[in-house]
Structure formats: C-alpha cells, structure tokens
Amino acid sequence: MTASDRLSPEQLRTLFLFESLDESQLAWLAERGRVERRAGGSDVYSEGDPATCFFVLLSGAVTLSRGLHGDDIEVTRTDQRGVYAGATQAYLGDRVDQVYPNTLRAVSDAEFFVLPADEFAVAIRTWFPMALHLLEGLFFGTRAANTLINERERLLALGSLSAGLTHELNNPAAAAVRATEALRDRVAGMRHKLALIADGRLDGTKLHSLVELQDAAVKQAAAATPLPALAAADAEDELGDWLDEQGVTNAWDLAPALVAGGIGLPWLATVAEAVGDEHLDSAVRWLAYTVDTELLMGEIDDAVTRVSDLVGAAKQYSQLDRAPQQTVDVHALLDATLTMLRAKIPATVRIVKEYDLTLPRIPAYGAELNQVWTNLIDNAVAAMSGKGTLTLRTWRDGERLLVEVADTGTGIPPEVRPRIFEPFFSTKAVGEGTGLGLDISYRIVVNKHHGDIRVDSRPGDTRFQVCLPITPEPDAPDPAQAV
Structure with a gap:
C-alpha cells in the first residue's frame, strides 16, 4: 500500500x-x-x-x-x-x-x-466503552420499541381502513341482494301474466303490438329521469286514478313503478287501445312488471359498479401490482385516499376539491404518497372535531407540484408547531396517536421524493402544503450526515 x-x-x-x-x-x-x-x-x-x-x-x-x-x-x-x-x-x-x-x-x-x-x-x-453501552442499549431498545409500535401502527391503520372499506362495500352489496330478491318476484309475476295474456284470448296482432309496447317501455324506463318527490307523488295520484277508472285492480301498487319508468297517461291510453278493455288489467300488470324489472336491473348494475369502484380505489390506494416508483396522477391518489377514509369522515365535514386538472403526472412512489395523504387528512378531520370544511387543493409553481390539505379546525399552537414533524411527538390525547404520522410523511416527501412539506396554521385555517418535483432531481443533495 x-x-x-x-x-x-x-x-x-x-x-x-x-x-x-x-x-x-x-x-x-x-x-x-x-x-x-x-x-x-x-x-x-x-x-x-x-x-x-x-x-x-x-x-x-x-x-x-x-x-x-x-x-x-x-x-x-x-x-x-x-x-x-x-x-x-x-x-x-x-x-x-x-x-x-x-x-x-x-x-x-x-x-x-x-x-x-x-x-x-x-x-x-x-x-468509547461508555458510549458502546449506550449505543447497544439504544440499538436493541429502539429496535424492539419500533417493532411493537410499527406493528400496532400497521394494525390500527389496516383495521381502520378495513372497517371503512367493509362498511362502504356493505351498502351496495346489500342493495344488490335486495334488488335481486325483488327481481326474482317480478320475473315470476311476468311469467304468470304472460300466460294469461297469451292463452289464446288475445289475438296475434294485439299480442304483437303489446310486445312492441313492452320493448318501448324498457327503453323508456332506461332513459327515464327521476322526478322530484312532489312531482312524482302527483304523477302517481293521477296515474292511479286513471287506472282505477279503467277497472285495474290494486292500481296504487302499480302506479309508483310506472311513474319511475317514465310511463304517463298518453302511453297507457295507447296500451288500452292495443289490447282492449278486457285485457287491460293483465297487460298493465305485465308492463308494470317489465318496467320494475328494468329498474331493478339498473339498481343491481349501479350497486355492482359501486363495488367495482371501491375495489379499484382500494387497489389504487395500496398500489397493488404496480412498481414502487411510477408516473402517477396525484388527483387519482387523493380521490382513492378519500374513498378509503370515507367511513372515518363524518357527514358534518364538508369536502371541497380545488384541483388543477391540467397538472401533469409526476414520477413518485404512489403507495407512500397515499400514506402522506392519509396522515394529513386524518389529522385534519381530527382537528375539526367532526364539523368543518376539509379542502384539497392542487396547483403548479414552476417545476413543482403543490398539494394542500386545509381544515377549519382549532389550529396548531405556535409553541408546538416547530416540533410537529418530530418522531413520537403528538398533540393528540394519550392513546389516540403514536406521533409518527407527520414524521413518516416528512421523510417520504423530503427524503424520498426530494420535495418539501410545510405548515401554516391559525385558528380556523390550518394548511399543510406538500411540494413535489414534477421532474426527477437526480443530483438533489441529502442534508443528513450519514447515508
């Protein structure tokens, strides 16, 4: 050497x-x-x-x-x-x-x-014999503490998100089950009424006209626009009175489905002309079942779509099947996080989105950014004690993309503001927080994305701003003294 x-x-x-x-x-x-x-x-x-x-x-x-x-x-x-x-x-x-x-x-x-x-x-x-003992104790003690805290943090986050997702999935799933049960009854009723109509008492020409009316009723129900409650009630009364005058039994049971499907008096008059007074009762019931069946299938389609959207949001949130670093749309990440946290956000909290939809996609670690949004939104909701306005804003500042999470809560006292990004420091009551959320968010934004995170707070207006580079910064120095 x-x-x-x-x-x-x-x-x-x-x-x-x-x-x-x-x-x-x-x-x-x-x-x-x-x-x-x-x-x-x-x-x-x-x-x-x-x-x-x-x-x-x-x-x-x-x-x-x-x-x-x-x-x-x-x-x-x-x-x-x-x-x-x-x-x-x-x-x-x-x-x-x-x-x-x-x-x-x-x-x-x-x-x-x-x-x-x-x-x-x-x-x-x-x-350094004394320092050696201190370092050993710090290393093994911190490792054990971090293991316990991280496991609890993950379990709490997973439990909270799982409970919220399960709650959100339960609503459309239950709606689909209810609609399926009702649909089964309507299809059985349609078969019975069709047998009465087609038992030979209705000639072929009238039966053909009725089938054409059925097709028209399906299209009309698919395109029908829901009426306001008062207007719908008036239309049901008018339709029920007319059906009663024509001798249709249980008219009040049929009127709501017909009105929901966009069926009015002129259209029913066409049905009466096509089949005659003798067969009007069975024909109206058959058509009402047809309309109701179409509406129920629409409910099932809507429920299944909602389930699919929730699963998509969960996948977007967790970034499953995706590379750790990728080109992401921050708005999609924010929306996915809101969906996952919906059960934790009270109905009394108003959510405002002020997105700049012209912003480009940026290279980032999507799952980690979702963790940042989760921490900031969860803190904002907690600061408002269940009532206020949560605002999400995005805009561009030169070669930087900014995401702001604002709330109308009590604010962060000036004396604790310098410490909010310290690990294990929390302003929440004992047992309500570990003090790691903002520390983790800071490290994700600053160390991993070479960005910045800052806060401006006063009573009624607290804003956390996350600043991310739109293009990678390969030569960005790290301020730490140990790599």
Whole structure:
C-alpha cells in the first residue's frame, strides 16, 4: 500500500467524524485505513453481502438504496464529504447479522476512506466503552420499541381502513341482494301474466303490438329521469286514478313503478287501445312488471359498479401490482385516499376539491404518497372535531407540484408547531396517536421524493402544503450526515 493509498492523521482530522480524536487515535486509524476509488455507476457494496468494511466519503456523489420485492428503492443521495456507511453495526458483533443493510452506489467517480469492520469494532469498543453501552442499549431498545409500535401502527391503520372499506362495500352489496330478491318476484309475476295474456284470448296482432309496447317501455324506463318527490307523488295520484277508472285492480301498487319508468297517461291510453278493455288489467300488470324489472336491473348494475369502484380505489390506494416508483396522477391518489377514509369522515365535514386538472403526472412512489395523504387528512378531520370544511387543493409553481390539505379546525399552537414533524411527538390525547404520522410523511416527501412539506396554521385555517418535483432531481443533495 503506497502513501497515496493512505490518509495522514492531519487529513483524517478534516473529516467531521474524526475531528475530536486525539493524535494516537488518528495515527491508529491512518495506519489501518486505506483510500479506495470507485468509478461512477459502480456499486461500492451490495445489500446482503457480508459487512467487511466501514466507508467514509472523501469526494464524489453516492446513493443508498434498499431492495423491496425485487425493486431497487433509493433511500438517499448525497455528495457531502465525510458521510459514512457500511459496517456501522460491527461493534455489536455476532448479536446481529453482519451484512450490509443496503446498497451503496457511486453516482460519479468517488473516493472513500475504508476501515476494515473488525478494526472499526475494536476502535468503538476500546475508545468509547461508555458510549458502546449506550449505543447497544439504544440499538436493541429502539429496535424492539419500533417493532411493537410499527406493528400496532400497521394494525390500527389496516383495521381502520378495513372497517371503512367493509362498511362502504356493505351498502351496495346489500342493495344488490335486495334488488335481486325483488327481481326474482317480478320475473315470476311476468311469467304468470304472460300466460294469461297469451292463452289464446288475445289475438296475434294485439299480442304483437303489446310486445312492441313492452320493448318501448324498457327503453323508456332506461332513459327515464327521476322526478322530484312532489312531482312524482302527483304523477302517481293521477296515474292511479286513471287506472282505477279503467277497472285495474290494486292500481296504487302499480302506479309508483310506472311513474319511475317514465310511463304517463298518453302511453297507457295507447296500451288500452292495443289490447282492449278486457285485457287491460293483465297487460298493465305485465308492463308494470317489465318496467320494475328494468329498474331493478339498473339498481343491481349501479350497486355492482359501486363495488367495482371501491375495489379499484382500494387497489389504487395500496398500489397493488404496480412498481414502487411510477408516473402517477396525484388527483387519482387523493380521490382513492378519500374513498378509503370515507367511513372515518363524518357527514358534518364538508369536502371541497380545488384541483388543477391540467397538472401533469409526476414520477413518485404512489403507495407512500397515499400514506402522506392519509396522515394529513386524518389529522385534519381530527382537528375539526367532526364539523368543518376539509379542502384539497392542487396547483403548479414552476417545476413543482403543490398539494394542500386545509381544515377549519382549532389550529396548531405556535409553541408546538416547530416540533410537529418530530418522531413520537403528538398533540393528540394519550392513546389516540403514536406521533409518527407527520414524521413518516416528512421523510417520504423530503427524503424520498426530494420535495418539501410545510405548515401554516391559525385558528380556523390550518394548511399543510406538500411540494413535489414534477421532474426527477437526480443530483438533489441529502442534508443528513450519514447515508
């Protein structure tokens, strides 16, 4: 190893990680460490490989990524001198798997100060015995706490969304079941009335005319526009009186279906002329069953469509069968989130959408953005205590797309506003929140999408704004000091 492959103690002291070490410690590092170079585009190390070295960036730009279901997800990107990665848990020994937890890749030609993992572990254990105990306790304690909290957070979110989705699915499903039962009765009635009409007492010409009227009734029912309640009641009274005058029994049972299908007196007069007074009762009942059957099939179609839309919204929300990063429509994501949260939003909360529909699709992690919208909307609804206005806005600002979630709640007190993005900090009552929602949202927007999230709050007007790049920013630096 040549002198050019090493750093002197003076050079090591220029790195923030080593600036407080004494001369003997710096000399120890200088003797055991080396300088390595990596070409741009190459992997410095790969996730899952044995963690053999500790890396400190001297120059160049790097990315850190994690594998998820076969896809590479970039966690951070930086060119800050002195950031570190690699065998950072070597001091824990065989109590954890000593493998690289991520992949470090050189974006441009890069140089690193490299220390073997076993030497790094010796330095930590020897030089910082008290810190070692603190780090061990922090690592294992935090891992255990995070495991419990994350599992509970996921279960609570899953339970809440499942309950809401089940509630939303139950309404159209129950409507379809009710309509199917009624349809079965109407079809049976149609068969019976058809037998009475076609038993030979009605000649072929009249029967043919009646079938044509039936086809016309189906088309009229499909195109009928629902009448206001008062107008519908008046039309049913008029139709029922006329049917009574013509000797049709139980006219008041038939009138509502006929009116709902757009059938009026002129049309029924045509039926009477086609079949004669003798067969009018059976003919009207047959046509009423026909109209009612068409209306019921419309109800079933509407219910099944609603179920399909809810399943589509759930799929959009969870981003199932989609790559983690893709080109997304933020409005579709917002609408899917609203659908999933509908059961949690009281009817007394008014929802206003002010979308700029000219906005382009953007490259993003759809499932993660849906988590952001969920956290912001859920917080907004909670802040309004069940009554107020929830406003979702989108607009463009240069090369940035902005999404705003606003509420008319009590607002965020100025003294706690600087802390709302801190992990485990919550303004909710004990047991109502974990304090992770806004922290997770911040990391998703800022670290993962290279965007920004900010808040402006006063009583009656709180606005969270999420700012996302419309085009990728490959060279966006990460403010963290460790990659």
